[in-house]
Amino acid sequence: MLNAKKDIMNITTIIGLLAAFGTTVSFLPQAVKTIQTKNTSGISLAMYGLFTTGTLLWLIYGLMSGSLPVTIANAITFIFASIILIYKMIYK
């Protein structure tokens, strides 16, 4: 019974890590391009500020709820989103 429960937990975590891979890896090429070119003209400051705040709150939620996939995905996304947000504020 305990092992069965542990197996279900493992399957859930694996699905979560695959989910984290999918949304993080699909976000990175555009984020890296924006950081390299410093071209943030297509980005809305209000919407990107809200998005970056959201990823920080997801990171806190992941840590508080003990969710490894949510924590990893949002730690990475928050770092890149923060850099882009700072660029957006500097190079308006």
Add this chain to the structure above:
Amino acid sequence: MLNAKKDIMNITTIIGLLAAFGTTVSFLPQAVKTIQTKNTSGISLAMYGLFTTGTLLWLIYGLMSGSLPVTIANAITFIFASIILIYKMIYK
């Protein structure tokens, strides 16, 4: 003790719901605009396919782990991302 644990759970869920609000609401204006204009020329099919698959896996992870914020956020995002992905495949 039981109440204290319940309160921590509630605070975690509230932070998660605020996180869900931030990332979902910041995603929606661009998604709605893309659906209205059917202009998907700025979107990479491979990256958007990966993103949409990621949101579906997050939805499954949210349901399996019993996380209300992860489930709600990704149910909404998956619907809009799927519509955009279908448009991308139709209007290349």
